[in-house]
Amino acid sequence: MNLKLKIWRQDTSDGSGQFKHYEINNVSPDSSFLEMLDMLNEQLVESGDQSVAFDSDCREGVCGMCSLTINGIPHGGHQGTTTCQLHMRSFSDGQTITIEPFRAKSFPVLRDLVVDRGGFDEIIQAGGFITCRTGSAQDANEIPIPKPLADDAFDFAACIGCGACVAACKNASAMLFTGAKIAHLNSLPQGKAEKDRRTLSMVSKMDEAGFGNCRNYGECSAVCPKEIPLDVIAKMNRDFAVASVKGFISK
Amino acid sequence: MALSGLILAGFVFVHMLGNLQLFLGQEALNSYAYKLQSIPAVLWGFRAFLLLATVTHVLTAISLVRENRAARPKPNAEEKFIQATFASRGMGLTGALLFAFIVFHVLHYTVRITHPEYQDMHYILEKNGKEVQVHDVFTMMVSGFTEKWISGTYIVCMAMLCLHLTHGVSSLFQTIGIRNTAWKSRLDGLAIAYGWTVFIGFVSVPMAVLMGVINLPG
Ligand code: HEM
Ligand code: SF4
Ligand code: FES
Numbered sequence: 001m002n003l004k005l006k007i008w009r010q011d012t013s014d015g016s017g018q019f020k021h022y023e024i025n026n027v028s029p030d031s032s033f034l035e036m037l038d039m040l041n042e043q044l045v046e047s048g049d050q051s052v053a054f055d056s057d058c059r060e061g062v063c064g065m066c067s068l069t070i071n072g073i074p075h076g077g078h079q080g081t082t083t084c085q086l087h088m089r090s091f092s093d094g095q096t097i098t099i100e101p102f103r104a105k106s107f108p109v110l111r112d113l114v115v116d117r118g119g120f121d122e123i124i125q126a127g128g129f130i131t132c133r134t135g136s137a138q139d140a141n142e143i144p145i146p147k148p149l150a151d152d153a154f155d156f157a158a159c160i161g162c163g164a165c166v167a168a169c170k171n172a173s174a175m176l177f178t179g180a181k182i183a184h185l186n187s188l189p190q191g192k193a194e195k196d197r198r199t200l201s202m203v204s205k206m207d208e209a210g211f212g213n214c215r216n217y218g219e220c221s222a223v224c225p226k227e228i229p230l231d232v233i234a235k236m237n238r239d240f241a242v243a244s245v246k247g248f249i250s251k
Numbered sequence: 252m253a254l255s256g257l258i259l260a261g262f263v264f265v266h267m268l269g270n271l272q273l274f275l276g277q278e279a280l281n282s283y284a285y286k287l288q289s290i291p292a293v294l295w296g297f298r299a300f301l302l303l304a305t306v307t308h309v310l311t312a313i314s315l316v317r318e319n320r321a322a323r324p325k326p327n328a329e330e331k332f333i334q335a336t337f338a339s340r341g342m343g344l345t346g347a348l349l350f351a352f353i354v355f356h357v358l359h360y361t362v363r364i365t366h367p368e369y370q371d372m373h374y375i376l377e378k379n380g381k382e383v384q385v386h387d388v389f390t391m392m393v394s395g396f397t398e399k400w401i402s403g404t405y406i407v408c409m410a411m412l413c414l415h416l417t418h419g420v421s422s423l424f425q426t427i428g429i430r431n432t433a434w435k436s437r438l439d440g441l442a443i444a445y446g447w448t449v450f451i452g453f454v455s456v457p458m459a460v461l462m463g464v465i466n467l468p469g
Contacts, residue, residue, distance in 0.1 A: 006328075019328065072329030103325050168333070171319035212322030213315050215342065216422040217335035231431040238428025 001027045001088060004096040005040065007052055013110050019098075029089040033076065034059060034066065036088055037099075053112040059084040061225060064160030067167070068113055069100040074164035074223045082162065082225040102167035106174070106210040117163045119209040120177060124161075126205035127198035128181045130190050143189050156184035158226040165220035165228075171212035176220035178206045179232030186239055196243035203240050252315060253426040255308035256419055260445075262301060263412065267452035270392075274459070277389040277468050281374045284388040305353065312346055338418035345415040352408040359401075360391065369395075393467050396460035405457050413450035417443045 002025045010017025024040050031039070034056050041051035057065035066083040070076035076086045091097060101109050106119040145153075159180035166174050182199055185191030191198070214233060221230050269287075272280045288294050332340065355365075363369040372387035372394075396402045420442035424430040430438055459465045 008328075069327055072327050072331035073333065077331075077333070098328055100327055103323060103327055105322050105324055170323065170330070170335075172323035173319075210322055212319040214425075215315070215319070215339065216418070216425050217332070217339050219333055219335055222333040229432050230425070230435065234425050234428045234430045236428075237426055241428055 001029055001091070001093045003027060003036075003088075003091065003094070006096060006098045007113070008100045008109075009052070009112055010101075010109050011111065013108055013116075017109065017112075027088055029087070031088050032059070032084060033068075033070070033086040033088065034084050053110075053114045055114050056084055061085045062160060064162040067102050067115065067117075067163060069102060069167055071098050074102060074167040075162075075225055077223070080225055080227050082160075085225075102163050104163075104166045104172035104211070106172065107163060107166060115163075117161070119174070119211065120161050120163060122209050123174065123178055123202055123205050124181065127194070127202040128185070130185060131194060132190070145189065149187060153184050153187050156180045156187070156228065156232055159184075159224075159228050160226060162225060164223045164225065166211065168219040168223040169212065169214075170217065170219070171215055173214045173220070174206050174209070174211035175214040175233045175236065176224060176228055176230070178202055179236040180228045182239060183232040183235045186235070195239065196246055199236065199239040199243045200247065203236070252308065252311040253423055255304045255311065256423055258301075258304040259308060260416060260420060260423070262304075263416075263449055263453075264445075267449055270456050271452060273389065273392060273456055273465065277374070277387075278376070280389045280392075281385055281387060282376055285376060285383070285385045288386075305350075309346075309350055312343070316343055336418060338414045339422070341414060342418055345411040348408065348411045349415060352404075352411070355404075360395065363391075366395070390467060392456065393460055393465055396457040397467075399461070402457035402461050406454050409450050409453045412453070413446040416446035416449060420445050 002023070005022040005024060006019050007022060008017055009020045022040060022044075024036065024043065027036050027039065034054070037052060037054055044051050055065050055067055057063045059066070061082045061084060064082075066075075068075070068083045070083065070086070075081060075083050076090070078086055078090060099113065101107075101113045101115045102117075104115075107115040107117055109115050157180075159177060161177065163177070165176035166172050169176075182202055185198060186195045216230075218230055221228060269283060272283050338345075359365045360369075369391045372390045373384050374387035374389070376383050376385050396405070421430075421435075421439045422442075424434075424438045456465075
């Protein structure tokens, strides 16, 4: 396949960037999107140019490191697929592909296509954990958990923290990510003890980190490689309302 | 936002039921209007409550949009929507048009400054054997909607309300947190039905006047 690429280039985090055009030939339709970018980088380095910086790690859809907005859609618009799992056969020969970093104020561009998703780490640090003694772990089957509940919690826990939901949202809202984390921990017995505190502090950290407000477009869930449902946002809103009322009454 | 939206959405429904009494005739409508307005404390209390809800709704809408613009200063070179509905994307626009409409509507039928002649429309009601002179709301509405540009404006604005409600009502359940995948499609359906019911209910009045089904008395 021969392709035309329009890629966002930006040298420093505070500098301004611009699109640059590249051409790449003889791409195998079976290669992954990131392998195609590797090929481009080899080509660039050989001709003495700066390679394009982009994030990746596992390249098998589990780590949440890869990003990229491809032709206007984070992860390229294949249902339930990360950029690393996207294959070049999804594109047509001769096509122009636009590649941009995830765009949000809370995801500043560090270089080219690499953004800083530290805002997510702050949200996790605010309550995305359970407090327990380590070293003398209890038997895993000690606490019985109904199967449907375990299944739901597992689905919510599938979020890999990639940030595509924020990038897809025209309001740069992080409600799907935060909702997934809250729904996962709040629905399990181990997480129940800190439910209210967790919900309030993760939500306030999310606002503090500069993410926008949900307007129920649903774009986040549509691009999510782990297909996290909008339910988690409703659940977070519900848990938040309950925690706020409880907090108000017990003051 | 959700609370004020809920209050406004509930109010428009009751308002629509009130308007439909026009089809019961001049006496029914005028006596209903008289009942609503006869206790000044209740009338002004309710007006203040509605004003508060509207102002809260508009102010929270403005801050919502401003915060969201700040959260995403740079758009994509190609902005794509995958599943957002037409109504959801137009909430700001339909909302702004509704605000303009509400201002006009209050000046038109409540303050009556656009049509001072409405002030002199009176009707005699029988109340406990006594005759009371009340405002003739029936004549005012019918003569208002006889003017084509007024009916036209009202009909277009009610279409905006319909759109606003089809997203707003479904969104409301999500905001309060009572929605999941199984219920989403049902609640979306409910919101669409609600929007259309309000639209048809309101629009039936100017339509009936334009088509000559309802005429000025006498
Ligand atoms: C009769 C008048 C109105 C009714 C019945 C109404 C109803 C609603 C409802 C039910 C919601 C959903 C609230 C939520 O999910 O939290 C909503 C949202 C909204 N309304 Fe209104 N509203 C009215 C007038 C207005 C006006 C005058 C404006 C603007 C100036 C406005 C702007 C908005 C905006 C921007 C939203 C948020 C939409 C979003 O989240 O995408 N509305 N409205
Ligand atoms: S909710 Fe989905 S899109 Fe958002 S961070 Fe998690 S996996 Fe990525
Ligand atoms: S590189 Fe790990 S999910 Fe794509």
